[in-house]
Amino acid sequence: MPELPEVETLCRQLNTILPGEEIRAVAVLDSRLGELPPLAGKRIMSVNRQGKWLQFGMNDGLTVDLHLRMTGRLLWQRGDLPIPRYARLVVTVGGGRLILIDPRRFALFTVLPDERRQALLPDPLEGLSTRRLRKIAEKRRMPVKSFLMDQRFIAGIGNIYACEILARAAVDPRRPAESLTGAEWRKIAEAARVVLQRAVACRGTTVSDWRDLFGVSGSNQEHLEVYSRTGQLCNRCGGRIERLTMAGRGTWLCSSCQK
Numbered sequence: 001m002p003e004l005p006e007v008e009t010l011c012r013q014l015n016t017i018l019p020g021e022e023i024r025a026v027a028v029l030d031s032r033l034g035e036l037p038p039l040a041g042k043r044i045m046s047v048n049r050q051g052k053w054l055q056f057g058m059n060d061g062l063t064v065d066l067h068l069r070m071t072g073r074l075l076w077q078r079g080d081l082p083i084p085r086y087a088r089l090v091v092t093v094g095g096g097r098l099i100l101i102d103p104r105r106f107a108l109f110t111v112l113p114d115e116r117r118q119a120l121l122p123d124p125l126e127g128l129s130t131r132r133l134r135k136i137a138e139k140r141r142m143p144v145k146s147f148l149m150d151q152r153f154i155a156g157i158g159n160i161y162a163c164e165i166l167a168r169a170a171v172d173p174r175r176p177a178e179s180l181t182g183a184e185w186r187k188i189a190e191a192a193r194v195v196l197q198r199a200v201a202c203r204g205t206t207v208s209d210w211r212d213l214f215g216v217s218g219s220n221q222e223h224l225e226v227y228s229r230t231g232q233l234c235n236r237c238g239g240r241i242e243r244l245t246m247a248g249r250g251t252w253l254c255s256s257c258q259k
Contacts, residue, residue: 002068004052004125004156005199005220006210010074011049012200013213014098017076018044018056021093030088030102033109039064044093051121051155065110066100072107075099076213103209121155125196128154128189130182137177137185144180145173146247148188157192160205160227163252165191167226170236172258173251198223226252 002010022043028036039058046057056064068074075084078096089100089109100107122128136153137144148154148162157165166173168191171184180188204210204218207228211217225235229252230243239256 001070001158002052002072002204002210003158003161004049005161005196005202006204006212006218007049007052007054007068007156008125008200009203009212009218011047011054013076014047014054014074017095017213018047018093018098020044021095023091023093025090025092027090027092028088029083029090030105032105033088033107036109037062037111039091051123051151052158062111065108067108068102069104069106069108071104071209072100072102073209073211074213075101075211075215121151121153123155124157124189124192125200128192130186130189133185133189134180134182137180140177142177143174143246144171144177144188145251147177148192159249159251160207160224161192161195161199163227164195164225167253167258168195170257170259172255173246173253226254228252 020043023039023041026036026039043059044056045059048055052067054066058064076096076098083090084099084101086101086103087099088102088105088107091098122132137147140147145162145166148157148165149159165188169184169187171180171188199205199220202218202220202223203212205220206217207221226241229241232241234241234254234257237254237257239254241252241254244251
């Protein structure tokens with residue numbers, strides 16, 4: 001599933017191409033996306049990210065929101081190339097076309113007026129406030145990993161990066177969020193900054209089918225400390241990496257150094 005670093009990668013790449021481009025045509029190839037308002041003739045003025053959402057600002061004040069969900073990705077094409085398999089949407093502009101590829105058909109493409117937009121959540125790529133984290137976590141008995149992944153509290157962290165952040169901070173993912181000390185939240189905030197910034201610099205983590213805007217795999221999988229490393233040695237203490245299931249999701253940790 002594309003998480004914050006993958007979506008941020010797309011956002012940065014799209015910003016080198018789309019601002020100022022006029023939409024010439026929009027082809028919806030999957031009725032499951034629903035009906036979209038007329039977009040042809042509008043000009044894309046900005047591309048931003050909020051959590052795992054991409055937001056395309058138009059010259060008439062509308063904002064188009066895209067969430068890639070489980071298997072969605074974007075591909076930029078120039079020239080007369082064939083439409084890839086599993087394409088659901090094609091947006092043609094002057095310089096080429098942007099294609100939404102989504103084998104499991106879960107991606108969302110919507111237009112929302114400003115009054116229906118949610119308030120901004122803490123964005124871990126921009127830095128998390130230790131005080132705010134501790135305040136939000138007060139009296140929440142859910143595991144700290146579930147807390148980090150809950151999009152009601154923090155924007156953009158998914159399974160891979162929750163595991164990696166807690167490993168770097170040496171915190172057991174099963175601990176209740178309310179049990180963490182201020183010092184431990186500081187470690188988590190710092191770990192989130194380091195882990196996510198490195199992942200963005202690597203253009204994301206490719207453990208299955210993730211590709212960037214130009215069809216290139218990310219390289220952050222080369223830096224993973226615990227995720228999908230069952231039975232391998234911990235780089236910090238030499239203990240064995242374990243896999244367990246939390247809320248139906250695979251979770252990796254080193255119980256020797258994550259307390």
